[in-house]
Every structure is written in C-alpha cells, then in structure tokens.
Amino acid sequence: MAHKTSTMFATLHPDIIHTHILTRLDGATLASFASASSLTHRLCTQQQLWRRICIATWPSLLNPTASHVISTLPNTHRSLFSDAFPSLHHFSFLPRGPSPPSPPPPELISAVDVYYKGIPVLSRVKRTDTQKNWFLPSQFWVDALEPNEVVPTTVKFARRKDEEWLKHLEDNLTLSWIVMDPTRKRAANVSSRRAVSAQRHWLTREVEVMYAAVMAGERQGAATEMVQCVVKVTCCGKVGGEMQVREVNLVMEDCEGGQVSGKEGVVILQRAMENGERKRVELDGVEAKERFEKFTRLMRRKRESMRKREKARDLVSMLLAFLACLLFCFLAGL
Template identity: 45%
Template sequence: MIPGSRPPPQPPPVPSCGDSSGGSFTLLHPDIIRAHILSRLDGPSLASAASSSSQLRTICSVDELWRDICASTWPSTTNPSLHDLISTFPLGFRSFYSDSYPILHLPSIPSGPLAPSLKMPSKLISAIDIFYAGDLLFSKVQETETSIPRFMFTTFQIDLLEPKESIKTPIPYASQSVENMIRHLEENLTLNWILVDPTYKRAVNLPSPQPVSVCRDWLYLGVAQLQFSSFLGGDHEESEFVECRPTLVCRRGVDGRMEVVEVSMRMEDIEGRGLSGKSSLVILAEAMEGEKRSLKVRRGAGGIGIAMKERFEEFQEMKRKRRERRRRWERAADMACIGVGIAIAMSFFLWLHGLFSCSTS
C-alpha cells in the first residue's frame, strides 16, 4: 500500500447461519421456506433437512410436503380412498412415506421365531404404480379381503388385471434383439407395489423397483415375463426365507409394441412352493411390524436395482443348494430302498430254497 493512501474498502461481512442481522436462513418466513425451498426436495433430502435444526424440523413436519412427495413418488396415493386412509396414519403422509420408502432387508440368518401376538390385518390394499422411462404407465388401488376362507387356505396370489384386460405401452418389440430387449426392459420399466394395512395404519413397499429377471425364452415367442422380488424372513421352521414375487407379463401387440397382460404377486418358499394366504399374511404382518428395513442402498447407476439383483442371485443360489441337497437325499433314499428290496428278495429266495430242500429230503 502506498504511504498516505487510504486502505481499499472491505466487503461487508457475510452473515453466519446464527447471525441476527437479517442474513440467516432461519430468519426467512416459514411459508417461504416451505413453499420455495422444501417443496423442491425429495423425501430423503427433506428428512435430512428436518434433522438440521428445531425450526426446520417443525416446518418439515407439515403434512402437505409429505403428501406432495408421496404423490410424485407413488401417483396411486392420489386415489381418493387411499388418500383419505393415509390421512389417518399416526403422522399422516409422513408415516406412510417412512413405511413405504425403505427397501426391505434380507437378513443373513433367521432372526428367531415369529412373534406370537402379531396384529393380523383383515384386509390388504394394493397401491401399484408402473413407470416406463420415468413416465407413469399404470396406476391402480385394489382391496383384498384376507379374512375369508378362499384367501386363507389357498395359494397367496393377487391379480390386478382381468383375463381380457391389457395395458398399452410405447415399448417397441420388432426392432430389437433379445439381448437389447432384456436390457431395455431392465433399465426402463419400474414397479412400485405397496401393501397397506388399513386396520393398523401401516404399509410396506415390497418389490425391487427394477426387474431382477427377464425370461429370455419367452421373448422369442413375443412374450416377456418380468420378475420383481423382495425377500422376507419365513416361519423359521419349514423355510428360513420366502420370496415375494410380483410379476409382469408383456406380449407383442398388433401394432408391434408390447402390452402388459398380467400384473400379479405371489409368495414362494425357498423350495419354490407357493405359500398359503394364511402363512403369507403372518409373514407380511411381521414385515410391517418389524425393523428389517434398510435405507443404505447403493447410489449411482443401478443403485437399488443392483443391490436387489444381488439379493435375488443370492436367493437363487440358496435355492440351488437346497435342491442339490434334496436330490442327494433322494438318491440316498432310493439306494437304501433298492438295498432293502434286494435283501428282502434274497431272504425270500433263501427261505424258498430251504423249504424246497427240506421237502425233497
């Protein structure tokens, strides 16, 4: 600096977050924060913002914010009957989002016997949203009575489409090879299937959002079977784990584009056998009550889809090993039966031989 000259003017200090001079974020009117800032966040970001200060926690608890997030994430929640039901949850749409956003976690080992006093729902409400390349393809809310004998003692299966009903899609078929078609479906078709218990005000989002398997053989016939999966703890007596398997079946339409002709869900044990409605309801009730949820999923390309595919492959490997053990046991049992049969035949032959020898002598 030149002697005798004045120092250059300094810029005004930047107010800190706790400064009361008018620059603090928290000095903004709560309506401005809610309408112009928090309304632009997704669910996880809104939950993170709520943990930053007591004032933001209060603003982030406004049910309108969570209602809008639920509507953008799952358009089926705008259905009037489901909307009214969610409003009766303990914390409204915030409770519903908390139940439905996490991905159910497949435990490494069984966690123990099922709780003896589970709260069993008398009905289940399915909220389904199917997206293609981010655009909503299909949305539906359907109620299933779970207390009737037809549900309790038959194989658990929920069907959303009538036999002659179909969903038109913009998915091209003829211009793609089988490999490209599989990759295209896995990357662009997503499914959210939330089961809601209207009695005890709880929900669970079951399947992987992206397909974990696309049947290659079916594609040669113009039909695609897309499997989505979620894995739950079993009854720990007959099966340690069970698979909740939502399935989409698409076929080639008359216009050369795919159309969805089946949207269904069933429960299978590790042997591939379908579970009854009663057993499935117990497992679903435990999943809704338990804390087997995990928000720690991979970020980046694939994200949740990669994690769920790994779980699916792990479950398939468990099924393969179980089948191998069963086949070995069956072969050993067959050999034992053959040995016993031969021993009985030889004993009978020796007895006849001895009897004949005694009679001739």
C-alpha cells in the same frame, strides 16, 4: 450449523419457504432437512408437503381406497413415506419368545405403480381379502390386474435385437409395490424397484420382467429361513407397436422354491413392516440383482440336495423291498 439454519430461515417469509424452497425438495431430502433443527422440523412436517411428495412418487395413492388407509395412519402421508421409502431391502428377525402369531388383518391393500424411464405407465390399487377360505392355505399370490385385463402403455416395442430389448426393459422399466396393513397401520415396499431379471417365456415368448426383495421367514432351529417376494410383470406386443401389460403379480417363495402359504405370507409381511430394514437400493440395481441371484443359487442347491436325498431314499426302499422279497422266497421254500 443447526443454529445458522434456524437463524437464516427465521428471517424468511413463511410463504417464500413453503412455495419456493420446501416444494422443490424430494422426500428423502425433505426428511434429512427436517432433522437440521427444531424450526426446520416444524416446517417440514406439514402434511400437504408429504401428500404432494407421495402422490408424485406413487400416483396409485390417489385411489380412494389407498387415500382412506393413509388417512388412518398416525402422521398420514408422512408415515407412509417413512414406511415405504426406500424399499424393504433385507432384515433378520429374531423373535423375543414363543409368542403366538397375531391374527391376520381382514385385508391387505396393495398400491402398485409401474414406470418407464421414470414416467408412470400403470397404477393400480388391489384389496386382498385375507379371511377367504382359499387365501390362507393356498400360495401367497396377489394379482394387481383383473382376470383377462390387458393394459396399453405408451412404450413402443423398438426394432432391436432381442437381448438389447430385454436389457433395455430391465434398465428402464421400474416398479413399486406398497403393501399396507390397515389394522396395524403399517406399510412396506416389497419391490426392488429396479428389475432383477428380464427374459422371454419359453412357450408364449412374452416378456417377463421380475423384481425381488429377500426377507426373513420362519425360524428353523438356530437359523432364520429366508423367503423372497417376487413381482413379475408380463408384457406383450409386436415390434413397432405399443407394449401392453398383461399380468402383474406378487408371489412369495421359500429358498427351496416351495410355496409360502397365504397365512405364512401375511405373518412374514407383518413382521417385515414392523422390523424390516429400509435401505436405499443403489441406482444401478446391482445389489438387488446380486441378492436375487444369490437366492436363486441357494434355491438350486437346496433343490439338488432334496433330489439326492429322495434318490437315496428310493434306492434304500428298493433294496429293502428286494431283501424282503428274497426273505419271503427263502421262507416259502422251507
């Protein structure tokens, strides 16, 4: 098969191959086609092809900051596509030994793209300074938009039942969040791409569409504690008018619902970029949603277990205090 492919392409003019064949392939097809033979590999590794594919897939990469980081990667856009597509789905980290964690990079670069029915409606690139005093000890949190920024879109709030509108957004509003480490020259897409949940905020009634990716955190004894990257897109607007995006943020939480610090989050992301499994998410998003719901159930169980333990400790403390009071009264009466 590989020999036939090489023979066929050897008879074609290079301009025909580049203009009429390779430029019509998407990234996944081009990567598969490159493995057919040494000839197709040579034809499919041209950086201009991969630059076109990356920009078509993630328009945010046109940003000068993102372009500069990509230019430092070993194979520029081809390296980025290999790291960022498909999304980081799940991985188990097994440390080789008690080696100290690497120092955090000076900054992380986030390239964020929101799509409606496959058409980009919002693109942002965010630099996160990881060496600021507030970042490392506080919760790992990255905002793609500036404070008080509201981004208009071409999406119209349809006149339909609320449940139908939420389901419509869950099915049609997709998101990519690529995190790049300029120091280690690696990247990963930490979004499930398809939404795992769409709901109304209980107080503001704004629409919150969420995307999630589960990954391995720190070792806890013989097991690996899991964490979850959650991207929340907050939308506002009126029926019949345009939908506006008011907030897009990335947070990391553990399976007890607790906060993951910036320092811990950077280490987890670095390990994920190097060891993470890139797995194609099913088109209907069922698998990603099942993982999110499973993680949420685990979080509820652990919270309930913590509440029971705290309640038991309170009861024991009250009993000890009561016994101490009785003992004090008894001794005082002697």
